[in-house]
Amino acid sequence: MIIPKTTEELSLMKEAAHVVSKTLGMLAKEVKPGITTNKLNDMAEAFIREQDAVPGFLGLYDCPSTLLTSVNEAVVHGLPTDIPLKEGDIVAIDCGAIKHGFYGDHAYTFEVGEVAPETKKLLEVTKNSLYLGIKEFKNGNRVGDIGYAIQKYCESHGYGVVRELVGHGLGTKLHEDPEIPNYGKRGRGKKFIEGMTIAIEPMINLGTHRINQLKDGWTIVTRDGKPSAHFEHDVALVDGKPKLLSTFDYVYEALGIVSDEEDEFRHEFI
Ligand code: MG
């Protein structure tokens, strides 16, 4: 069952999403060779609690950490470790927070120092595909339209679109209906309704779309060992159009990146 939100609820959800947005912005300055993902995790937990919020993943489904940190061939759900990040790595950081009873949940894949050009391209295409998916979240469209847009674009670059893990509705629960796959057919699936809120999160592999799960019961890795990227935004359907609850503004500010990619999706939610 899809649970649409009121205007007031959307405003609270934006606050929850922005706790995560600011956390990713704080982490953007810290991601460099030598730092461990355990250290990033500890910093993130303290930073979230300072904002009168609580970590959204910690304890949920027995998750042991505040962040999920997926390095290189890890797709998603990587657990933080004491292994230092090294030059040329990529790390997808997925973070959740609860504020006012609502979840924020989004992710960004960071470069550690200088990364290989083909990896850089994977990150660029994956992030572009996220916005192509967001554009399809509009009145009259259906779940399959988002997946179709993401899949078509990423496969045109020869990349693998992960099938087993998907985006989702978001609200007072981390995972609400509907599921939002990153593959699909135009005009298929559930119809979007005003006030609904979803997390769109392409997980795109440089090589095969096939994956394995590690023995830790969490980490998902590419079957061919090639890198994978993950970007995620929280989005609401307002006046029939997609409006961002989350933002990468804090990440871009930290990294000195100038971007207008979010401009058409901005909304005040008040
Ligand atoms: Mg997430």
Ligand code: MG
């Ligand atoms: Mg998610």
